[in-house]
Amino acid sequence: MKAEKINPKDISRPSEQMVELNPADFMKLPYPYDKGEDEPAFKRLKEDQKKKYETSLDGVLAVGIPRPATKGEEDELVRKFLSGLEKLLTKENNWTFLQPLTLSLEYCAKCQTCNDACPIYISSGKKDIYRPTYRSEVLRMIANKYLKKSGKLLAKFTGNDIELNWTTVAKLAELAYRCTLCRRCAQTCPIGVDNGLITHELRKIFSQEMGIAPGEIHTLGSVQHLKKGSSTGLMPVALKDTLEFLEDDIKERTGLDIKFPLDKEGADILLIHNAGEYLSWPENPMAFAIIFEAAGLNWTLSTDLLGYDAVNYGLWYDDVQFARVAVRHAQIAKKLGVKKIVIGECGHAHKAISVIADRIINEEINIPRESSMTLLEDLVCSGKLNLDPKKNAFPVTLHDPCNMVRLMGVVEPQRKIIRKICPQFREMEPHGVRNYCCGGGSGFAIMSSMNFPNWRSSVSGRMKFKQILEAFQDVIDPSIKKMVCAPCSNCKGALREIFNYYNAWEKCGISYTGLVELIVNAMVDIKEPYIEWPIM
Amino acid sequence: MLLQLLSYLALVVFAVGILTRVVKYLRMPLHVRWELYPIPHEKGREYGGSYFEEVNWWEKPKEKSFIGQIKFMVPEILFVRGLYHDNRKLWWASFPFHFGIYLVIGWLVLLLIGAILNIAGLSPESAPATFLQSFAVIFGAVGFVLGVAGCIGLLMFRIFDSDLRSFAAPKDYFNLVFILSIFLTGLIAWSSSDPSFIIFRDYIKGVITFSPVTIESSLVLAHIILLSLFLMYLPFTHMTHFFAKYFMWDKVRWDDERNLRGSAMEAKVKQVLNYRQNWSAPHIKPGKTWAETATEEVE
Ligand code: SF4
Numbered sequence: 003m004k005a006e007k008i009n010p011k012d013i014s015r016p017s018e019q020m021v022e023l024n025p026a027d028f029m030k031l032p033y034p035y036d037k038g039e040d041e042p043a044f045k046r047l048k049e050d051q052k053k054k055y056e057t058s059l060d061g062v063l064a065v066g067i068p069r070p071a072t073k074g075e076e077d078e079l080v081r082k083f084l085s086g087l088e089k090l091l092t093k094e095n096n097w098t099f100l101q102p103l104t105l106s107l108e109y110c111a112k113c114q115t116c117n118d119a120c121p122i123y124i125s126s127g128k129k130d131i132y133r134p135t136y137r138s139e140v141l142r143m144i145a146n147k148y149l150k151k152s153g154k155l156l157a158k159f160t161g162n163d164i165e166l167n168w169t170t171v172a173k174l175a176e177l178a179y180r181c182t183l184c185r186r187c188a189q190t191c192p193i194g195v196d197n198g199l200i201t202h203e204l205r206k207i208f209s210q211e212m213g214i215a216p217g218e219i220h221t222l223g224s225v226q227h228l229k230k231g232s233s234t235g236l237m238p239v240a241l242k243d244t245l246e247f248l249e250d251d252i253k254e255r256t257g258l259d260i261k262f263p264l265d266k267e268g269a270d271i272l273l274i275h276n277a278g279e280y281l282s283w284p285e286n287p288m289a290f291a292i293i294f295e296a297a298g299l300n301w302t303l304s305t306d307l308l309g310y311d312a313v314n315y316g317l318w319y320d321d322v323q324f325a326r327v328a329v330r331h332a333q334i335a336k337k338l339g340v341k342k343i344v345i346g347e348c349g350h351a352h353k354a355i356s357v358i359a360d361r362i363i364n365e366e367i368n369i370p371r372e373s374s375m376t377l378l379e380d381l382v383c384s385g386k387l388n389l390d391p392k393k394n395a396f397p398v399t400l401h402d403p404c405n406m407v408r409l410m411g412v413v414e415p416q417r418k419i420i421r422k423i424c425p426q427f428r429e430m431e432p433h434g435v436r437n438y439c440c441g442g443g444s445g446f447a448i449m450s451s452m453n454f455p456n457w458r459s460s461v462s463g464r465m466k467f468k469q470i471l472e473a474f475q476d477v478i479d480p481s482i483k484k485m486v487c488a489p490c491s492n493c494k495g496a497l498r499e500i501f502n503y504y505n506a507w508e509k510c511g512i513s514y515t516g517l518v519e520l521i522v523n524a525m526v527d528i529k530e531p532y533i534e535w536p537i538m
Numbered sequence: 539m540l541l542q543l544l545s546y547l548a549l550v551v552f553a554v555g556i557l558t559r560v561v562k563y564l565r566m567p568l569h570v571r572w573e574l575y576p577i578p579h580e581k582g583r584e585y586g587g588s589y590f591e592e593v594n595w596w597e598k599p600k601e602k603s604f605i606g607q608i609k610f611m612v613p614e615i616l617f618v619r620g621l622y623h624d625n626r627k628l629w630w631a632s633f634p635f636h637f638g639i640y641l642v643i644g645w646l647v648l649l650l651i652g653a654i655l656n657i658a659g660l661s662p663e664s665a666p667a668t669f670l671q672s673f674a675v676i677f678g679a680v681g682f683v684l685g686v687a688g689c690i691g692l693l694m695f696r697i698f699d700s701d702l703r704s705f706a707a708p709k710d711y712f713n714l715v716f717i718l719s720i721f722l723t724g725l726i727a728w729s730s731s732d733p734s735f736i737i738f739r740d741y742i743k744g745v746i747t748f749s750p751v752t753i754e755s756s757l758v759l760a761h762i763i764l765l766s767l768f769l770m771y772l773p774f775t776h777m778t779h780f781f782a783k784y785f786m787w788d789k790v791r792w793d794d795e796r797n798l799r800g801s802a803m804e805a806k807v808k809q810v811l812n813y814r815q816n817w818s819a820p821h822i823k824p825g826k827t828w829a830e831t832a833t834e835e836v837e
């Protein structure tokens with residue numbers, strides 16, 4: 003049982019560290035991890051890191067804010083935080099989310115129903131600071147006390163008597179990155195309050211007003227994306243080289259002569275992948291090319307800056323960066339004159355350009371966007387491809403990327419495909435719109451500073467790992483090769499880390515892949531197995 | 539007459555308070571989409587799918603299922619279904635609490651109808667009037683009992699469940715005690731001094747006809763005063779979720795309205811893109827419109 007309860011006001015109390023994370027408290031995993039012996043030790047921060055950065059939340063660093071040198075600096079940051087919060091509540095600065103945010107701030111009944119829906123809170127062994135309501139309540143209290151008329155006067159009665167000081171702001175910055183924005187909590191809220199949204203808005207205060215965000219998401223992420231064309235740093239020239247190399251690879255693996263169509267004006271489809279695929283899982287864009295060519299589609303890739311990287315990290319932390327990337331994507335499609343943009347296997351890119359950007363890319367650049375899941379379902383289920391499910395004779399389960407499923411409603415297409423081509427398919431529980439996040443959502447999959455990866459694999463990805471192990475309990479022996487299909491680059495990245503962390507291939511024979519790889523693996527005309535085990 | 543004045547005041551404050559809040563939400567600008575599936579008006583996709591599951595979805599007409607929405611909303615509103623599934627233990631208190639409120643509202647409506655019929659000339663002793671009044675008794679009595687039970691249950695949770703207690707403010711206890719006092723005075727007034735709610739009905743009649751009514755029973759009096767005060771307090775609390783839910787669900791969670799070329803949505807988007815932002819992080823130039831900000835060359 004837990005010791006003392008931590009309430010929202012406690013965040014303002016200066017302390018060395020609010021909670022201590024101990025794997026012994028974490029949610030138990032199923033066989034063969036049930037004894038807890040294979041739980042890697044939790045990496046503690048080094049003394050010099052503790053001196054340099056604000057580590058008072060949980061001893062984990064995602065953002066890593068350097069400690070301010072003077073009291074004056076601290077006060078200035080606090081002032082900026084408050085001015086950011088104020089801007090968040092104005093229509094000019096935040097028309098994008100003003101209504102949803104205001105409603106979520108005004109209506110929480112503090113019933114705590116949402117807590118049990120949160121994989122991070124549950125996985126951590128129910129640490130109070132990870133409750134979906136915790137950071138929301140802190141922000142709500144600050145807004146009510148410091149921005150409302152008579153807020154201070156009534157603070158005691160309304161429960162908003164929180165102290166806004168530097169320790170509060172510093173802890174909030176880290177706490178904003180202990181939630182994957184999966185919005186599972188919002189789904190269970192009887193009122194309709196969205197704690198995931200509040201986290202998202204909190205991140206925006208730090209980024210849009212204070213210039214604070216994890217380096218992997220901002221400087222190396224959206225800034226690099228806009229400047230170099232891809233958040234991976236992949237420049238157009240290098241992309242072309244890579245694609246030539248992949249053409250050779252396709253030839254070698256399948257005997258097929260396929261040329262990636264590049265910048266083809268007037269093509270029906272502009273296909274955009276998460277550029278991480280080219281570097282980490284090139285068999286995915288290759289498989290797309292094989293399928294699209296076999297189906298005779300009129301498609302193209304773009305080599306324009308940004309045109310070959312579908313990611314949009316702004317979705318997680320910054321509306322301005324979001325809008326910039328979304329508009330560039332749309333402009334490229336417009337320039338090529340394609341009929342539609344098809345988004346490759348990347349969940350957040352799906353939601354970014356289809357759902358969120360729908361009210362940003364407007365008028366002449368409003369080119370229709372379509373999920374590759376939908377298009378692939380059409381190709382697979384209409385019989386345009388010659389497929390033999392027996393070629394996928396191994397147990398398969400399907401991971402639902404939150405952005406694609408709960409947050410966009412693309413649920414069935416990928417299932418219809420898998421049911422058709424994977425005879426040993428089994429669902430995880432729960433799945434579909436009630437799924438659990440892979441643990442890598444909202445940027446976590448690419449964030450790798452200090453001991454954050456450790457936290458990601460053992461806390462935020464823990465629930466997913468549990469589900470996967472449960473789905474395969476009947477075939478858990480490592481001699482039986484098993485596959486998790488994750489049609490999303492970020493989810494794959496997160497799964498790769500979890501599986502490595504827990505040695506899942508050696509201990510259980512579990513690997514992961516995308517959806518198109520399974521389709522190509524089932525293609526009758528391709529003689530050699532397309533999937534190689536394990537994917538690391 | 540003082541009592542009646544309080545009731546008039548309560549009704550006015552309540553109406554103006556609620557209206558102000560509604561107008562505030564209505565006047566908020568268009569926001570980006572932020573829906574959450576399942577969306578019950580998605581026809582034939584109860585598992586949580588959307589029109590994005592269709593190839594070339596923009597070429598197809600959007601079919602909204604009104605029935606789907608109703609099928610979702612009725613059990614949600616009447617029986618607090620979400621909580622039943624996701625937080626059963628709290629549901630045991632929350633359901634009687636909410637259902638008690640619905641019944642009490644029904645009670646008031648029945649009394650109001652009775653009063654109007656009476657003014658219109660129907661004798662209170664006539665068969666239809668007594669029939670109506672006996673319904674009012676059922677609604678009122680059951681409503682008060684459920685309400686009292688629900689309030690006590692919710693209070694117990696706030697006090698004894700450590701997860702709830704660590705977030706609770708004095709205001710939260712105050713609200714529950716306030717509502718409990720209304721249910722309780724109603725219940726005792728009914729059982730001790732006004733078993734067929736005749737006093738209450740006649741008071742409402744007095745309110746409608748602007749004629750003074752003297753109330754002998756101090757419990758009835760207390761109930762009317764508390765209820766009037768509560769009506770004035772309610773618009774300024776989160777308990778207005780009864781209508782805010784419309785915005786939270788219909789205007790956020792279920793808002794999947796698409797932006798098609800030439801649509802009204804397109805014009806609305808154009809308008810919001812012309813707002814001028816004023817953010818001050820280094821990568822943003824304040825003072826520019828969102829359209830400019832999104833398209834400017836970035837350093
Ligand atoms: S967000 Fe919703 S579920 Fe969570 S405590 Fe608030 S009202 Fe309850």
Ligand code: SF4
Nearest residue numbers: 120181184185187198
């Ligand atoms: S959005 Fe997901 S991770 Fe964040 S608090 Fe809600 S359930 Fe937890």
